[in-house]
Amino acid sequence: MRAGKPYIVALIGASGLLGRAVAAELARADSAKSWRVVLTARSRADAQNTRLDLLDHDAVRVFLRALEPDAIVVAAAERRPDVCENDPALARALNVDALRVIASEARALGAWVLSISTDYVFDGASPPYSPDDAPAPLNAYGRSKLEGERALLEADPSSCVLRLPLLYGPFADWSESAVTSLTPAIVKSADPTNPPASMDAWATRYPTFTPDVAVVIRGMLEHRAQGAPLSGIAHWSGDEPMTKFDIAQRIARVLKVHAKLVAQRTPTDATPRPRDCHLDSGRLEALGIGRRTPFDIAIAGLLANRADVPHRRNQ
Template sequence: MRGGERFTVALIGASGLLGRAVAAELAQNAKEWRIVRTAHRRGDADSVSLDIRDHDAVRAFLRDTTPDAIVVAAAERRPDVCENDPALARALNVDALRTIADEARSLGAWVLSMSTDYVFDGTRPPYLPDDAPAPLNAYGRSKLDGERALLGCHPKSCVLRLPLLYGPVVDWSESAVTSLTPAIVASANSAHSASAPATMDAWATRYPTYTPDVAVVIRHMLEHHARGATISGITQWSGDEPMTKFDIAERIARVLNVNAKLVAQRTPTDSTPRPRDCHLDSARLESLGIGRRTRFDTAIAHLLARYPALPSQ
């Protein structure tokens, strides 16, 4: 911290699924910490408008803010979009991160950036932070390149790898977990209509992780840095309940108390290749007393209490 001023955190990408959860969690420290949020879309009066592809704007924002720490939650995280537009994926997941890292290093600011379990090929779980990456798709490759750009430019910074995320959403499609809900409900109503049962992937094992829990992890990591116990290099955090999308759909149907008609798809059908099981080992953070896990059934019941108040698209 500079000259006795409050610990300043720049939260880049505060309007997305994870960014909103982090913003809400850090707001609890607002009296002790100064939180400066940025948003490209879905911003509000408390957010600075910032397109992280505008490198000059990023540098100007950071120089004006002079943060002690930077949390980067902005990214292109949709595998199919990355596969079809690798230039966009690289601009958001690699080039922007390199600019942030370069400017942060000159300012003496710590950077915590989000990455993904998709840096692995899913053949030998659970994965430790130093296991050899082998991404199967453009999304995983772009995030791996982003990790390397960040740590190569700013070795004292930190990567936090995360799996499938879900949490409070602005529409059901925002998370690959909640996006299943409209189809589940429609399948339950198909007895007297032409609607077909909902086919759900039962091939890939996932570890859905609640964004408010990740936000607690991030706050704990920031607290470590604020007191001089900086965490550097690669870290990982994951939920610990394995389930396929078919399993997730069955749980959602139970919470909604609907008689969903679900079909298990036991072979991969995605046009973009996805790994089968990328379970991330979270022991490094756990050993530091960092972490929180909310049981899936508890969290999803809380989220679905809003159904059908949110739009489906």
């Protein structure tokens, strides 16, 4: 931290599912009294967010040089596996090239970078995975994120990568998370005139609450702001294993609908996905960083009093 000046944090991708949670956590944290947090967004820029398109490398350079941040959190990415598979050039542009530009500028400015990555850098065959385990991504999304990790750490070895699994949290649209996106089909299946909803029961996931991840990221920022080193790769994950079929059953219980769900026990996705990428969170836990909200409590809070929950005909 520079003497006499606030600790400046640039949060890139502040309008997304995770970015909003991080912005909210940093705004209410005690550290906010001495920090200045600058939020950026591409498509949802508003009075609180500075418009920044990561594909415009010159604009990224101008923004960072003008701000001179102490830390940069990169929560923006192309994270939809099917989109990455069908448009690998776009995946590379956002997940690799943009991150390399940020890393290069950050190193010149002396800023610390924390970039969000994914459990999909692993093939899911030998969980749990520690940060030192060899990656083996199965799809274009995982490959692009792994290449982005390497680009960041090669450009600035003092930077840090935080790998995360399936995220869910306060949402603007049902489709923002693969957890909440199940809800319309769950409710629709409860209508006696509709067929059952097929839900994946093959892959084990570890749903992780974005407000909890925000607490983790705040802890990492505070650790670094105090002058302690934090570089390389770290993991954070929820600790409740469940398939999408399990998740759907829990959502149905919260909504009190008699959903007709069918367990699909073989993979059906066009894009290959790993079976179980449980991440070992021990490195951050050893630093006293972390928080986990039980899934049933978190999902009940998210779905309570939502005016846009699809009509429940069988209540």
